[in-house]
Amino acid sequence: MNINHSASTFRKPILVIIGNGMATGRLLDEILSRTPDKFDIKVIGKEPFGSYNRIMLSSVLAGETNVDGIIQKTPQWYEDNSIEFLSDTIVSYIDSDNKNLALQNNQTPDVELLMPYDKLVIAVGSRSAKIPAKNQNIEGIFNFRDIKDTEKIQAFTTQKPDALHQEKNALVIGGGLLGLEAAYGLAVSGVNVTLVHRNKWLLNRQLDEVSGTMLRDVMAAKNINFVLGCEVVEFTHSINAAGEKVISGALLTSGQVLNAQLCVIATGITPNKELAASADIEMERAIIVNDYMQTSNEHISALGECCQHRNSTFGLVDPIWSQCKTLAERLCNGHLSAFANTPVPTKLKVSGIQLFSAGVVESSETTQTYVLTDKKSFIYRKIIVENDVIVGVLLFGNVSSGMAYFDMMLNRKKVSHAMPNLVMGHEFMPAEVKDSLIIAA
Template identity: 45%
Template sequence: MTAATSKPHLVIIGTGMAGGRLLEELMRRSADHFTISVFGEEPHPNYNRIMLSPLLAGEVSAEDIVLNPLDWYKEHNITLYAGERIVGIDKAAKRVVGDQGTQLEYDHLVFATGSLPARIPTPGQHLNHIYAFRTMADVDSIIHSSKSAKSAVVVGGGLLGLEAAYGLAIKGIKTTVVNRAGHVLNRQLDEAAGEMLRQAMLEKGVDTALNADIKEFTGSDRVTGVALESGEVIAADLVIIAIGITPNTALAHAAGLNVGRGIIVDDYLVTSDPHISGLGECIEHRGETFGLVAPIWDQARLLADRLVFNTQLPYLSSAVPTKLKVSGIDLFSAGEVNGLPEDRIVILQDPSQRAYRKLIIRDQKLVGIVLFGDVQDGNWYFELLEQQSKVDDLLPHLMFGQAFCRQAPEHNNQPENALTGASL
């Protein structure tokens, strides 16, 4: 309990999207249950990291992507230590220490420290104008460098890398994405859909180097190029490394918490210390780490219920669809993207409309979905996949979507939930 009040003191480390969502869930349940203090390394309130790409492209301002402005914290009596990093945790005394001298005792502590940009073991990363793409400060630096840049390389052909490349290309910068895999967005798309996306990105001014390993970044003081193992050298006045994330666990490890790939939590999101919980990209639950919004939102909801109501509902990880919009192109995938040789794989492709559908069926059940362009049936397909409903009776109309299956005469005697996707 704090000295000034009988309310328990909740301290949250992290002002990212996970910590911000937890605060919102807590306020919905009881704005007065805790005295709340929040620490964040960045000098901003929480903001939407998903919008960093539009921020780089100049489509939105920094103010536009703030989720909870400073006034929101004041209105809800939340003390925000923006720009102060926690450097020590005394578990026995239940005390946190900030790098600016703040020391606070807590009744419960929550780790929402998020993730750090993954690095690659490549020489030359010390050169100037090589950036991560994770924070507002990163975007500010990239925008500053882009004003004099004529060429750029983005390392990583995932969603973040493609969006960063598009943000540079629309500024008139010759941009190349370097990807180790044979096609872009290789975790979410199969080769055919990946090639369609590559062509679409090329039309937007983004070139690609696929199946490419980087040998080194070249230059004396600032980067001037990216040398590939193939011998090719791509000119680059700036480089963005966007190859993924790793859970931010250093503070938890120093505090003596159990750490694997992430901060290890149990089914109730409690760490190895009963007075410390965790959620978001920094945690590891049953061997799994997290980078998508949907599971983190579920974690925030369940953790808020436990902290406010002492509700002991376990967190259960579930399949999550990936619905993306890459530079204006709609994509949807869930489950497997390639399938097995014995699977029934159905593909519908219309190159003129740049539309692609791939369904992977195993043992009469949908196990994989890849949609490019037309994604309106994505959620319906996902319900069939998630519920493991048998779909053979819906063939051959399944490929054409929910409405077509409903209208097919031979399926008029099908149960309603098989055609609507409701309560399967």
């Protein structure tokens, strides 16, 4: 079946966006703010929802908000903005020679539709990275990437314990941002949570050992247990009343066996690049794009977690928002405004925890390090300087001046004359020193 579009000489060019995540939502805002009437826009999303804030899924899991509270663009919004929204639909392949897409709706999977495009944007995001553990094809093991995942996990947290399991025990695999947020959400809902992380401290890419240990201690006070320096070798299972294999626990590389009726795997992301192969687009770890978010096919662009720019892939919001601006400028105005992947600070979205990290976190032979530590109050401030400029900032417990330090780092301000007082925070600096660093009070 073909989706018919008139061949009017005066028709608008058709812009199709595959994927309906946060990147697409932001791109639509950027396009509508520039040339709202230039394109006949069509958005294809595999989920039955409008665009929503995936960052807030941990808040949904924790019961701090609900699904309706994280929806940013409802189906009515697309209609109000004259955008055709095809939800619950996947693209099975891209016919780049004829500029057509093959579509399948999840409600009628045996029916294939063809949709033409003039300009195509691939924004299909990523999926959870796999772990090498055995026996993962059993009930009770989940990823934590979308609303469906969150609802399945919530169903476990709200069900009553059975005769065999008077307590609810859950495992979270991965001590990165997503794993910590999932563990917090489960703990708040009353589940006994154990987080397993293969490194010796949490957020090992963003924190050093001191701050990583502080983070563990603070989160342990939120009823989360930790097993660090270990990986899962194999998941164990039992048979439920329906005759299904369900998770009963996990065997670790240390030999320890943990009891659990649920496991959330949050060990990173893998870009969804496979669709681009059908269009013969250049790929490596992800879909390769140039400085203007264009793929090797001049009519096809890519952005977000599925793309690769100058050997980098993306999982944070700030650079993806910049990608959206770059792409909108090119599509709407023909303006080539190059995307630049600038450093982004790390912050953790867990209630009661203040954390800020940017740049390098470990000292070297060529750096000078200034540290303030108050272990009793869980306060840690570390500034790393090289050649008279800040190259790393790590704040825990008190993140005041974080963005001021970050601004100095990006703008390569000379700071040695202000040390070691600067580590206390810019609010403690004399006015003349503030002026020399151009720090906003």
